[in-house]
Amino acid sequence: MSRPWSYSRLSTYEDCPKQYWYKYVENVPGFRPPSVAAGRGSAIHEAGEKYLMGELKVYPPEYQRVSGHLMGLKAKKANPEKKLAVTSEWEPCDYKAPEAYLRGIIDVIYEENDGLHIQDFKTGQVYDSHPVQMELYVALAAAHYPAVTHYVTRLIYVDKGIVTAPKRTEAARLKPIRLLLDGRIKIAEDDQIYPTRAGSSCRWCDYSQKYGGPCPH
Numbered sequence: 001m002s003r004p005w006s007y008s009r010l011s012t013y014e015d016c017p018k019q020y021w022y023k024y025v026e027n028v029p030g031f032r033p034p035s036v037a038a039g040r041g042s043a044i045h046e047a048g049e050k051y052l053m054g055e056l057k058v059y060p061p062e063y064q065r066v067s068g069h070l071m072g073l074k075a076k077k078a079n080p081e082k083k084l085a086v087t088s089e090w091e092p093c094d095y096k097a098p099e100a101y102l103r104g105i106i107d108v109i110y111e112e113n114d115g116l117h118i119q120d121f122k123t124g125q126v127y128d129s130h131p132v133q134m135e136l137y138v139a140l141a142a143a144h145y146p147a148v149t150h151y152v153t154r155l156i157y158v159d160k161g162i163v164t165a166p167k168r169t170e171a172a173r174l175k176p177i178r179l180l181l182d183g184r185i186k187i188a189e190d191d192q193i194y195p196t197r198a199g200s201s202c203r204w205c206d207y208s209q210k211y212g213g214p215c216p217h
């Protein structure tokens with residue numbers, strides 16, 4: 001068992017169990033050279049966090065296309081980079097607690113009108129998986145904000161200048177969302193084989209043959 005789970009850990013498993021096994025079970029160092037895009041994404045996230053924390057007076061130039069939205073978040077005193085974790089009973093716990101079952105770092109979070117607003121900065125392309133990631137964040141954050149009645153999620157595509165429409169999730173939806181996540185995590189934790197699942201993920205896989213890694217794909 002490899003806890004705590006996170007969005008990236010679970011999606012790595014679901015993309016390819018073997019890739020997950022190399023990365024999280026055997027801790028095999030990746031063979032792929034460091035990605036320029038990943039480094040850029042981290043730098044942009046960090047700049048956004050500094051702006052929301054008041055360490056930068058002017059919004060970072062990379063946020064030009066979503067500047068109005070970003071300034072609005074700062075005016076609301078939205079919290080950046082919130083580290084949250086829950087136990088397997090979906091109770092809140094410290095991010096580094098040994099009993100942490102699932103955890104995540106939420107780019108933007110704030111309370112307003114009995115609702116909890118959760119937003120995520122994205123660089124690069126729009127992917128179908130992004131709204132699924134936001135559901136996981138709702139399930140996670142809800143444990144830390146038990147008094148709110150609903151959750152509002154949005155994705156901020158920094159490069160494309162897109163801020164998605166608010167998606168409202170009522171507290172009554174938490175149970176099925178969490179049951180689904182528990183089921184997905186159980187499948188991963190019960191796996192004893194970690195088969196390869198060759199497909200589009202091989203293109204960027206740290207362990208693929210083309211980068212000199214141990215996987216034959």
Ligand code: SF4
Pocket residue numbers: 016017018019196197198199201202203205206207208209215216217
């Ligand atoms: S190269 Fe493909 S099949 Fe092999 S571990 Fe990576 S994603 Fe899985």
